[in-house]
Every structure is written in C-alpha cells, then in structure tokens.
Amino acid sequence: MDESFFRGFSEDLHDPTRWAAFYKREQSKDPNLPKEIPSVPSMDAEWLFNEMMSVSSSPDPWVFPALQKLKENGQFIVAALSNTVIFPPGHKLQREHFFDEPARKIFDVFISSAHVGIRKPDSAMYQLALARVDEYAKANAQSARGQGLNWESGVKPEEIVFLDDIGENLKGARKQGFRTIKVDLGRAFEAVDELERVTGLKLAGDHPRIPIEPRFQTVKAKI
Secondary structure, eight states: OOHHHHHHHHHHHTOHHHHHHHHHHHHHHOTTSOSSOOOOOEEOHHHHHHHHHHHHTSOOTTHHHHHHHHHHHOSSOOEEEEOOOOOOTTOTTOOTTGGGSHHHHTOSEEEEHHHHTOOTTOHHHHHHHHHHHHHHHHHTTTSHHHHHTTGGGOOOGGGOEEEESOHHHHHHHHHTTOEEEEOOTTOHHHHHHHHHHHHOSOOOOSSOOOOOOOOOSSOOEEO
16 A cells, blocks of 8 residues: 555546546435536545545444354354455554454454455455355364354355445345345444344344444545
C-alpha cells in the first residue's frame, strides 16, 4: 500500500461514470435530490481510505456477539472471507501478528484476500472458501465435534450461509451455491435475526436494537 495504491483509489473515486451510477442509485432512494447530476466531488483519497479502515476495525455490536455464541455452541464451522489490505510498518492499523488478533481467533477458518491474492466477488475467492472449510471439516472429522456433526462427508456449497454488506459479494456467493444474508450497515441486528432463523440458535446480544447512523471526523471533501 503506497502512493500508487492511493493514486489508483483516487482515480476510482473521481471517475465520472462511477459517480453518476452512485448518484442515480441515491436518486432512486430519495426523489428530492436534484435531477441534474452534480460534478464529481473532490475527495482526499488517502484520508478517506484510512478513515474507512479505522471505522471498520471496530467489531459490530450485533454481529460480534452472534459470532461468539456460534463459536461457543460448536455446531457450525465459523469462517471469515474478508477483503483486506496489509498495512505498512508504522501505520496505526498495521498488525504484526495479523491472524493472532483476538477477533480473528473466533473463526475456525479465516481467509484474508491480501494474503491469498484474490478478492470478493471473484469466483475463485468463494471456491477457495469452500475448499478451506471442506478441508477443515475433513481434517477434524474424527474429533468428538466432527463425529457428532458428520464432518467426514465434508461441506457442500448449499450448507454454507454467507453474510456480507455488499450486494456484488452476495451475488457472487449465490452463483457458487451459497445461501446468503444481507447485512445492512447500522442495522446488523436484522441479519442476526435471520441467522437465528437459519441456525435455530439464540444469537442476539444485549445491544439496543436501534439503527446506528454513520459518524465521521471532519470530512475532507467538497461538492
């Protein structure tokens, strides 16, 4: 992650075609927006990226407790398929022992895009996830847990429930045969409700079921 990375990110942010598609999508949600598409706003790409990564590093108050309960229950293989970046030494979000972070230790399988060289929604990413989860099941088939859950037969695509907040990622997962649940940011308790219906487990924590509005520091953008 260097100057060339942020230069490319900035070019994407300031691409008129992407901006027009975004604005039209927002217009469909809010008819009060002006019909004429405004000019592309000027954005500090490096600041925005670091702000996004800082916010996303905080565990979701609804999903994280649900993951902990899934892990404690033991009936399911808990896996993560994450689009990640490797931060350079000295960066505030750089982690020397990436896979040993407490939040990542919850997962039986953790696939980091930055470490495997592919990202969602590339079909290869979902195929890798299926292979890793299947491998985990078969490797642990003779454990008490594995014997009770018939892991010897491995894992099939339709046995995977995939959660994500991005539509294209969910679409890619469905193409591979996964079941999917949309996680709406700030309203993840709704996804936990659906996960409870799928698993038959009580997964909700005690965080209030009140939608969270995004909060940012001073914005370095202008329209």
